[in-house]
Amino acid sequence: MSTAIVLMNLGTPAQPTPSAVRDFLRDFLSDPRVVEIPRPLWLTILNGLILPFRPKRIAPAYAEIWNCSADDAQVEGSPLLYYTRHQAQLLQKHLKDKGRDIAVEYAMTYGEPRLDKVIEGLRSKGYESFVVFPLYPQYSATTTAAIYDQVAQIFRKSRDIPDISLVRDYYHNPLYIKSLANSVREHWQKHGQAEKLMLSFHGIPKANVDKGDPYLRHCQETARLLAEELQISPERWQVTFQSRFGKAEWLQPYTDKTLIEWGKGGIKSVDVICPAFSADCLETLEEISVENRANFIEAGGSEYHYIPALNLRADHIEALAAVVEDKLPGPK
Ligand SMILES: C=CC1=C(C)c2cc3[nH]c(cc4nc(cc5[nH]c(cc1n2)c(C)c5CCC(=O)O)C(CCC(=O)O)=C4C)c(C)c3C=C
Ligand SMILES: [Fe+2]
Ligand SMILES: [Fe+2]
Numbered sequence: 553m554s555t556a557i558v559l560m561n562l563g564t565p566a567q568p569t570p571s572a573v574r575d576f577l578r579d580f581l582s583d584p585r586v587v588e589i590p591r592p593l594w595l596t597i598l599n600g601l602i603l604p605f606r607p608k609r610i611a612p613a614y615a616e617i618w619n620c621s622a623d624d625a626q627v628e629g630s631p632l633l634y635y636t637r638h639q640a641q642l643l644q645k646h647l648k649d650k651g652r653d654i655a656v657e658y659a660m661t662y663g664e665p666r667l668d669k670v671i672e673g674l675r676s677k678g679y680e681s682f683v684v685f686p687l688y689p690q691y692s693a694t695t696t697a698a699i700y701d702q703v704a705q706i707f708r709k710s711r712d713i714p715d716i717s718l719v720r721d722y723y724h725n726p727l728y729i730k731s732l733a734n735s736v737r738e739h740w741q742k743h744g745q746a747e748k749l750m751l752s753f754h755g756i757p758k759a760n761v762d763k764g765d766p767y768l769r770h771c772q773e774t775a776r777l778l779a780e781e782l783q784i785s786p787e788r789w790q791v792t793f794q795s796r797f798g799k800a801e802w803l804q805p806y807t808d809k810t811l812i813e814w815g816k817g818g819i820k821s822v823d824v825i826c827p828a829f830s831a832d833c834l835e836t837l838e839e840i841s842v843e844n845r846a847n848f849i850e851a852g853g854s855e856y857h858y859i860p861a862l863n864l865r866a867d868h869i870e871a872l873a874a875v876v877e878d879k880l881p882g883p884k
Contacts, residue, residue: 553715555681556655556674557876558667559640560699561831563660564630568614573607580662585698588760610834617837622860633660635831635863636687642869643876650873654880655679661698668706681715683879685872687830689728690770691721694756717879723774723827727871731862732774732827733781739823739859746821746855748790748814749782751775752840753828755793755802768803774827794826794844795835807840808847815851822848825859830868832861 565576581587581602587594614630621627627634636658644656657674659667671682684703688695700718707713722728736749753771761768775791794807807824814822824844826836841858848856862868 553681553881554655554679555683555881556657556679557640557643557683557685558670558674559636559643559656559658559872560667560684560686561632561636561658561660562695562833563662563664564632564833565611565614566664568611568618568630570607570611573611573614574603576663577607577610578603583662583698585701586694588757613838614834616842617834620837621863622832622837622841622858623863625864630833631837632831632833635861636660638864639687639831639869639872642864643872646869646873652880652882661695661702667699667702671706675714679714681881683717683719683876685719685876685879687872688828689721689723689725689830690753690767690774690828692756692767692770693760693765694767696720719875719879721770722871722875723770724777725871725875727867727874729774729777729781731865731867731871732778732825734867735859735862735865736778736782736823736825739857743823743857746823746857747788747819748822749784749788750807750810750822750824751778751789751791752794752807752824752826752844753791753803754795754826754835755806757798758801758803761803771803771828778827794839808844811844811848811853812851815848815853818852820853821855821857822853823857823859826861829861831863836861 563576563580565572581598584591617631618629619627621631640656640658644654647654655674657670659665659670684699686696686699703716703718756765756767771791775789779789790810792805792807792810793803796802796806811822824840826840829836836858845856
């Protein structure tokens with residue numbers, strides 16, 4: 553039975569325009585896994601307060617990062633889409649070099665390419681065994697479980713469902729941690745070590761964690777493993793949470809507030825890494841690299857470095873191969 557891997561990431565607008573951003577946000581923010589406010593109330597807020605305004609505000613930020621990278625990649629279009637497509641190509645090549653002839657495709661939870669179409673295309677080519685691989689090292693119901701829901705939905709009406717496995721998380725995989733550590737060390741070799749290393753993770757509402765989402769624990773454990781690998785003491789690094797959305801409390805400490813406090817408190821130099829993002833995207837290239845740099849400098853800081861996501865690093869691709877290996881048929 554031939555096996556195919558489908559790498560998954562969040563998704564991105566088709567174009568950096570208000571109407572394409574609106575289509576993307578409608579799809580994304582209508583998913584009950586993403587926003588847990590009771591449906592009728594949330595759909596009123598989404599359609600009345602968010603979709604008429606947010607796309608116009610966010611589209612220029614997308615335009616700014618379109619074709620951009622924080623590493624040497626010649627990005628075309630959305631960085632998230634570009635990196636995910638190339639991660640799939642590189643993983644397929646890596647597996648082939650190891651003697652495993654396995655198709656690797658990619659899909660997005662929201663927007664294009666959609667998972668159902670990708671699986672349909674693979675089935676029409678004769679693939680009957682699938683590994684769906686969400687590129688989120690830390691599990692959250694808001695991201696990984698949303699992908700599990702889509703897989704279940706796709707086969708809801710099938711009598712003869714194919715062989716499917718899913719990767720749940722990989723924050724503890726030693727090669728993933730090593731790849732993060734290598735990227736930090738390479739950065740330090742080029743630029744020197746800043747006073748502080750900030751590990752900024754995408755946030756989620758605090759209430760989700762209180763109700764049992766293990767995301768916070770996964771982030772804390774990622775940070776502990778990375779600090780251990782880098783052999784840095786606790787006062788040198790700090791976990792923070794970015795990308796807050798809406799009025800409710802999200803996981804704290806917040807990235808933006810912490811940088812302002814640090815700048816005002818006399819910290820002059822900061823390195824920022826975002827371990828929850830397997831690819832650079834709006835949230836790293838704009839929010840971290842542009843907006844938060846300005847926050848820190850305005851508050852009195854002088855050196856701010858964003859360490860790029862793992863993107864297409866060879867040790868990242870090797871880590872992804874090690875994670876998926878357990879799910880593949882044949883001798884391990
Ligand atoms: C509304 C609530 C949101 C939750 C919960 C959330 C969780 C979450 N998201 C990512 C990864 C990404 N998010 C990205 C963009 C993005 N995220 C939200 C909202 C929530 N995310 C919004 C509204 C947006 C769009 C931009 C905006 O309007 O501010 C992206 C980047 C997409 C891109 O095109 O570049 C990623 C990646 C994780 C990992 C996560 C929970 C752990
Ligand atoms: Fe997000
Ligand atoms: Fe953001």
